[in-house]
Amino acid sequence: MFAEYGLFLLELLTIAAIVVLVALLILSAARRSQEHEGLTIEHLNKTAQQRSDIVRRALLGRRDSRKLLRQRDKAEKAERKKVKADDRRRVFVVDFKGDIRASATASLREEVSAIIDVARKGDEVLLRLENAGGAVHEHGLAASQLLRLRARGIPLTAAVDKVAASGGYLMACAADRIIAAPFAIIGSIGVLVQLPNFHRLLESKGIDFEQITAGQYKRKLSLFGQNTDEGREKMREEVVEVHELFQRQVRDLRPSVDLERVATGEHWYGSRALELNLIDEIGTSDDFLLKAAAAADVYRFAWKRPRRFVERMLQGAEGLLYR
DSSP states (O other): OHHHHHHHHHHHHHHHHHHHHHHHHHHHHHHHHHOOOEEEEEEHHHHHHHHHHHHHHHHHHHHHHHHHHHHHHHHHHHHHHHSOGGGSOEEEEEEEEOOTTOTTHHHHHHHHHHHHHHOOTTOEEEEEEEEOOOOHHHHHHHHHHHHHHHHTTOOEEEEEEEEEETHHHHHHTTSSEEEEOTTOEEEOOOOOOOOOOOHHHHHHTTOOOOOOOSSTTSOSSOSSSOOOHHHHHHHHHHHHHHHHHHHHHHHHHOTTSOHHHHTTSOEEEHHHHHHTTSOSEEOOHHHHHHHHHTTSEEEEEEEEOOOOHHHHHHHHHHHHHHO
16 A cells, blocks of 8 residues: 555656646746847946955955945046046957857847947957857858958957867957967867768668769768768868868968968967967956956947747757767
């Protein structure tokens, strides 16, 4: 009797857990549907100031921290009288966290357009870039978005705290200046194509694979059909062509780079990348922002785009496969 009662409780708990999970998924989907696509702007000077105020209150106590705040407010008012709001330099911050499909490009396009609309002489842009590369055409488009800033004379700095490799480095090259952390991964100027072929497995199971194409090279390599040396050679030619385009982009944007030395598909850490002229300075995005905030208004631009549950799952799966 007790065993049957225990099994009944387990079944009841299982059903309850499933109901709760479904309810949570429905609630999450409902919340996402209420999110609106659009641009958000954060004044990073104020964010940093609020953080500093919390630390001061904890270390100095309310009385002394209030005294310092009054002194700071007086200094800021005096500074505002000297410099008009329209004359104060501005730094716009954009974040790009890449994946295989460079899916953040859609947001980057909107952020760049917004900056171009409001930028004036003396303003500059910081791109906080984290990108290990992926699809050529997707990352090429992302780099083209950054080149829009360069074409309009808006100074662009790319800060790499972790990685800018392959398509990520293609994007970084669009900047006027690249800074990277000492152990950030930089480079990987190369092209890779790989895919499995199941032809022999299907053949051993007596399964035929039919493929009809129009055009000699419509399909160079196949997942399920028998690949030919001619197809492999054509694919190799295309890979070499893409590599040459990659090198040309680097040569045009960073002429000081010795391509014969670095266009091997290898990557280097920040300190070594500096010696190879792949970057211009060792540092982090935090160092850049602390320095910038002392003399300019710093704003973070972010284009929010609600993503569906299936889209997030697919992106996560891509990330796992890429790693």
